[in-house]
Amino acid sequence: MELHNDEKRLLKAFQESNEKTMNLEELSKYIEKEKVMRAAFWLSGRDFLEIIENKTKLCELNELGNKSLDFGIPERKVANYIKENNLESIPIKELSKILEKDETGAALGNLKKKGLVEIDKGNIVFKNLNYEDIEEEILKKVSINPDLSTYSKDEVKIVENLKKRGFLNLKEVVDRSFEIKDAGTEFIKNPIEIKEEITQLTREMIVSGKWKDYFIRPYDAKIPTEDIYPAKAHPMSKIIQEVNEVLISMGFKEVKSQIVQTEFWNFDTLFEPQDHPARDMQDTFFVKYPNTGKVPKELLEKVKGIHECGTIDGEKISKGWCYKFDENVSKRTVLRTHTTVSSIKYLASLSESERENPHKVFCIDRVFRNETIDYKHLPEFYQCEGIVMAEDVNFDNLVGILKEFLRKLGFEKVRIRPAYFPFTEPSLEAEVYMEGKGWLELLGAGVFRPEVLEPFGIKKPVLAWGIGLSRLAMLRFGLTDIRELHKNDMEWLKKTAVNE
Structure with missing residues (x-):
């Protein structure tokens, strides 16, 4: 030898x-x-x-x-602040004066989890400021x-x-x-x-x-x-590519929209009331410049009527939200909080003759939420959303489409349970079964409410669904911390299989 x-x-x-x-x-x-x-x-x-x-x-x-x-x-900073200022307690809303924005929620949660404080009428009261x-x-x-x-x-x-x-x-x-x-x-x-x-x-x-x-x-x-590790696409890019190919194979067409949207397109057209908590600064990124955008006047009037009293063109279709609609709020600009805005704009762009035809579209893109960064939340992430508009489609069709979509992504066991979303009725959440983890929620879906469709002159039913691709990636790659997707850990990137 x-x-x-x-x-x-x-x-x-x-x-x-x-x-x-x-x-x-x-x-x-x-x-x-x-x-x-x-x-x-x-x-x-x-x-x-x-x-x-x-x-x-x-x-x-x-x-x-x-x-x-x-x-x-963060917990110690709060305790030290109270000691140094000879206070007995501190209002929860004043935590932002002591802590960084992304520390506030975690600090309050951990103070309660560790049993260090009691909450009394919105005030944080420490049991022992000299705790270990x-x-x-x-x-x-x-x-x-x-x-x-x-x-x-x-x-x-x-x-x-x-x-x-x-x-x-x-x-x-x-x-x-x-x-x-x-x-x-x-x-x-x-x-x-x-x-x-x-x-x-x-x-x-x-x-x-x-x-x-x-x-x-x-x-x-x-x-x-x-072992040799060749150049390859980032795991998140591969998930996006895979979902894109699955939907195109199912007959869907991809659509896009701008990152910056007015509140009108992002919220109002989805029948989300202007006093909804999701529209607060705590959950949404508002754009400083330009801080307002153009809104189609005729469509604005229709959406306003739907919100205030549930009427459109003099016809009452629901109770509405029974509040005073503010057109100035509709014109404010935000970073889009979901990709559903792409589908809504697509529906709004259809001519009268185009509305007679069936449509299947989807959007995969970045969305933005004013979230505290932790193991399951990021302020920027990818979302996929799709709709099907056709004569006589119904809830059963929606369930069938979702099961086929998830099957093509490798999830054989799927179950459906009721859910609530402001702009769909009925609504559902789909869960998938994974060995060793049990049933896990993966996407939300429903049938667009008439209050969403009537302002666009659409009489056919529209099935809608959305899925967070970061969540899908975490399940696929067995991650417990969403931040690991974006840390550029070379060892993990090298060892993640190309065909996953």
């Missing part, structure tokens, strides 16, 4: 050192470090060597974690000792929670050692001769006859090699 020179050099290291097990640093004294792993893989394939991997999980504080170590986690917090202790411990294997089970749970809160990162470090096996031991009992060898013949070698002076190593296709 003829070995590659690098394999010989690696075995010669064991021969000269008389060691049975050596690590990477020790072997690099005999052979270049970058060649050690390749030669070791080859030798392991010949059963000369065993590669032993010791994996260690490490936790390390990130920028937020180091900042919290110095100035306190195990999370703070763990942050200190991480700054000194990053090795997670030395932590207890309870401490590991706290570390995982601190990761979800964004205070630290976890990573896995692999320490490799190499142990010579019986076949390798037998081989090194004899002198190891390292000849100059070539792996590629040139014209000059053949013509001059120099090739006779070299050893030509035979090619062995069975020798294991290191």
